[in-house]
Amino acid sequence: MQTRPCWVEISTSAFEHNYRLLRQTARSHGLGRAASESETAPELLAIVKADAYGHGLEICAKAAEKAGARWLGVTSVEEAAAARRICPDAEILVISGPFRGQGADVLAQRLTCVVWDSWQLQEMAAAANDANSPHDSVPVHLELDTGMSRQGVDSEQLDTILAQLCLYPALRLTALMTHLYAADEPDSITTETQFKTLSLLVEKIHSAGLRPQWLHVGNSAALLAGSAWNRLLEICCQFQLRPMMRPGLALYGLAPQFSPYELPAVAEWRQALQPALTWKTKVVSVRTIQPGQTVGYNGTFVATEPMRLALLAVGYADGLKRALSNRGAVLVRGKRAPIIGRISMDQTVVDVTDIPGVTPEDEVVLLGRQEDECITGDDHAAWAQTVSWEIFTSITARVERRSI
């Protein structure tokens, strides 16, 4: 066990609560349709890429499985291999596709890859050939580009890819997918435009005689906003596909920031979701400084009155964004203590002048709740002018993840 006091606590019950709540909503969207039985009900793919958004793959993959998740989504074959060790029976999707030379691993670990480019199909087909894989035994999910221009096959390339799929009998197209890139913009027509493109592409695939089982779209924003469900279910009904969404952030208890305004449904979600992560450290030592004394590198903070300062065992090498220097705050004894001066690599100084009784060993919350106060991933993101996803994935490996 690590003894430098800088660690993250993950509430597995919060994570499980979030998963169950999201799945319940997904299922409720399937009600009243042919797809209401659990065999055909809308599904969720729990996104646990990037070490479960910095929360720790081992803790979160187990919690997801305990909450009933069948599907886990990770970025790479490497991450998928780690997930396979934790969850021997899960369906594991490699969402950024295989790299050259990884086909054999994909088969050995029973992974499913997202594919969209010719060379990826070749890689998988060659591995299947080497392994003497039977017909239809290697599942692939085909990503369709509906406007993000990141991953995915566009309408121009689609024929080539479909023809290629037919050349490789070991490969079986089990799902189609696309990514909604502006589901957090309630006023935008982007999502509707994406669905129109998606519908055309799916139709083309259906006409080519291919019969994948699944269609998955959308992230937390799409799931929480709720508006994408109708369009997804429509296409699924039309082409006998089973719907799935891929929440990430919401599983960890945060709702994305919507712009230019938040939908009432999202505001409700914000209340219902439970943040799973609390980032803690301890006070190392306490000192008093006098007017005119400076704090930290380059003396960017100058005291104008006597102050009490607490030194904390955390710095930017732990992932505490340096942009929080002279801007962010932490919680000590249930109160907010401003970060003053520049955050160092391993240490940070906070102002505890107005918090009586602070002493070494006091527990400090960097992110999360302490008594009645709370600092969220969104607070950190606002201070650092980024998004909460980056805040969580910035917490570095030397910060131990403990499940509580």
Ligand SMILES: *Cc1c(COP(=O)(O)O)cnc(C)c1O
């Ligand atoms: C990361 C990712 C998600 C999850 O996004 P959130 O906004 O965190 O819910 C869904 N789908 C794909 C393809 C992703 O890469």
